[in-house]
Amino acid sequence: MQELHANQGRFQSSLEDMISSLSHQAQGVVGAADPEQTDASGPPSREGPTAETRFPIHEPRGIQIERYDGNPGTCRSFLTNCLLLFELNPSCYVTERARVASVITHLTGRAREWATAEWTKQSPVCQSYADFSSALTRVFDHGTPGRKSSRALLSLRQGKTRVLDYAIEFRTLAAESRWNNHALADVFHHGLADNIKDQLAPLDLPEDLDSLVDLAVRLDNRLMERSKERSSNVVRPPAQGEHHPEVTASRGGAPVHALSVEPMQVGHTPLSPGERQRRFKEGSCFYCGQPGHILAHCPAKDRAHQ
Template identity: 50%
Template sequence: MDSASALELTEFLSRSMSRMDQQEEQMKATGHAVQALVAQVSELTQQLQRLSVPAAPTTPPVPPTPIPPYHQPEPRMPTPEAYSGEPSFCRPFINKCSLFFSLQPQTFASEQSKVAFVLTLLTGRAAQWGMAVWENHHQCCTSFQALSEELRRVFDRAVTGREAARVLADLRQGNRPVSDYSIEFRTLAAECQWNEEAQWDMFLHGLADRIQREIYVLDLPRSLD
């Protein structure tokens, strides 16, 4: 091969190597561009996914649990005895129920609870009357006060006023203990409203003779109590 041919071959190879280098550089640049494009597409895809997911509802703040007010324990009281309609026990029964309610105001906070409680304590003919007024929605079932007044009107036959004074004037101890005589005497005396001197004289007059003989030899007390 002559020198001219060798020179041409060398130039050809040089140009070929240069083109190959250029192509390699282009391929590298294209690869970087593709990688950047893939990263952008991935970022856009993640953003779209975040936008498509519905936002979780905002949970309202939980209000603090209120602290219940302190209630002093109510005293334990024996339940009033049942009432069957005896005239002489009507007012004591009502008074016991009233005391029971006053000592347990939390348990019996409503008039309905008081009325229902009283009706459950009625027996015998009093229970028959109570069920009748309850089933007929009588006005007395609206409050304890109204029920008490109706109970007194129907069952209470205790003597009062002049009748109590008449019974008290005829009252005698007889063969009873003095304690029994004293209870009946004070019950009637509270109804007739005599003064203390009159009550004292009538009390002595009603005592049995054997008791009077024992008392008169002693110094009498200054008051009936």
């Protein structure tokens, strides 16, 4: 086991040296072919340019690739990240073997062990990135993304989430399916929540997915805004023990508390302010002056209005 780890360490170092050497050679070719490196207005210098001037070294730039350990669920995303790295650094990965070597340096675990065996025996799959990526997919990714995504699309539902979140998940799965635009639009509509479908029912629905998604998102946003408006217009009930006297408008427009307003009394003259204050303190009725009840439950008033 120790010997195996030592071999892997030497193999890792060998690959890194190879990538560095290939990068330097590629930059040298680019620098030699650059017309700006040559001054046509004067004779060439007797002292040749230094290696640093003629062969500038540019470190690879771009994304940080997470090492792949052979997990089938992340194989395709790992290879996509490798392609992005090559696209962002074309001068660093000129040859096919340089690309394969770079991929192997980003492997770990059982994926690294498989690639080490293939590279050591000079397998034909290591001669080009296309062959190597196909072999890597064949060994570690046994799924069929198109079928898996299609089944997931059929079972996907909006539920209680927003339409925008549902649309993002739907489009992610749709990118891996082989369905046409009309079929995707129908399945997207089928998975919408009932309240959104009710709003779409009287409308002429667009036939393409993008237009249908935009329409559903706008409707969902408006429904959310309307719900917030309704909740802000709800009057909060008074807390227990909290008393808010009724306020009415007088003929002059000024608000008057209900306690200061004396109802119309047939056959009775309005009470003076002093009398009203006395009856209020004694708990007497404002209508008949008897204690034990209030104006709203006065029997004399009820008999007078019969």
